[in-house]
Amino acid sequence: MxxxxxxxxxxxxxxxFDAFRGMQVMFKRFGIDFTEKQYADYQLVNKPLWVDYQDGKISAEQLKVTRFQGWADKLNVTPKALNSAFLEAMADICxxxxxxxxxxxxxxxxxxxxxxxxxxxxxxxxxxxxxxxxxxxxxxxxxxxxxxxxxxxxxxxxxxxxxxxxxxxxxxxxxxxxxxxxxxxxxxxxxxxxxxxxxxxxxxxxxxxxxxxxxxxxxxxxxx
CATH class of the missing domain: 3.40.50.1000 (HAD superfamily/HAD-like)
Structure with missing residues (x-):
């Protein structure tokens, strides 16, 4: 060796890392049928944030909050709670x-x-x-x-x-x-x-x- x-x-x-499936599982727990179109819209926000995170322009905390802010407002929960729910769903399907x-x-x-x-x-x-x-x-x-x-x-x-x-x-x-x-x-x-x-x-x-x-x-x- x-x-x-x-x-x-x-x-x-x-x-x-099947993020779409993870989000479907997560949103189902909130009573929402999450669509591919909604996932595509989410990725328009999420992907650039990951680039900024890897470039050191934003923190992990900022990434977690910003990527779920829109959905958090709609569901009347905190972005942090939504992020945790997503990671929990990802753990469930890993x-x-x-x-x-x-x-x-x-x-x-x-x-x-x-x-x-x-x-x-x-x-x-x-x-x-x-x-x-x-x-x-x-x-x-x-x-x-x-x-x-x-x-x-x-x-x-x-x-x-x-x-x-x-x-x-x-x-x-x-x-x-x-x-x-x-x-x-x-x-x-x-x-x-x-x-x-x-x-x-x-x-x-x-x-x-x-x-x-x-x-x-x-x-x-x-x-x-």
Whole structure:
């Protein structure tokens, strides 16, 4: 095994993140049939907020409040309550990506494993517990707790320090987002693997050490 440490992103790298389905589940609990059109309108607000969050322009708290403000006003609840209801729904429907369980199982004992995620604290531990993944990871580093989000080098530096500052050549970052995961890892000086399940075009200036279309393919490369 080439690496002593393998760090994973969470959403769409280990866990499915079906936000539309999560919102349908959440709104059903409020007595609303949430439509694809309503989801598309929500994403017009949500997506730019995530870009601003990853660029360090807004805080996790601002993101949570702003993305649900419109719906909170309609339902006469606080945006924070709606955000919590959404994360609860996402925890209720959480599943692992194909090959995630087998990959983590195969790597255990071969390398130390960690997670670096821009997701929210409220959701992370519940998903790890419910999918039986809790005991496999040495550290779960969450942007909301660190105060900076990937691709900011600060979150990678924080994780690196927790890990005991291993030689960077022995660390691999695996993620589905070429900007936050791959570029963030590249800029920090560690090897990266882009999990490109959608056969997307590689963005200019992004050069992962590996590019795979599935976690099964990554397992074959790492344990060859």
């Amino acid at each position: 080439k690496y002593d440490w393998i760090l994973f992103d969470a959403d769409e790298t280990l866990f499915h 599943t692992l990506l194909p090959g995630a369980s087998e990959l983590i199982e195969a790597l255990t004992g071969q390398a130390k494993l960690g997670i670096i995620t821009n997701g929210f604290t409220e959701l992370q531990q519940i998903r790890l517990d419910r999918t039986g993944m809790s005991d496999y990871f040495e550290y779960v580093v969450i942007s909301e707790e660190v105060g900076v989000a990937k691709p900011d080098g600060g979150i990678f530096a924080h994780a690196h320090q927790l890990m005991g500052n291993p030689c960077k050549s022995t660390v691999l970052m695996v993620g589905d987002n070429p900007h936050s995961d791959v570029l963030g890892g590249m800029n920090f000086g560690i090897d990266t693997c882009w999990l490109n399940t959608q056969a997307a075009q590689r963005p200019e200036g992004i050069a992962p050490s590996y590019e795979v279309s599935s976690l099964q393919q990554l397992q074959r490369i790492l344990l060859a």
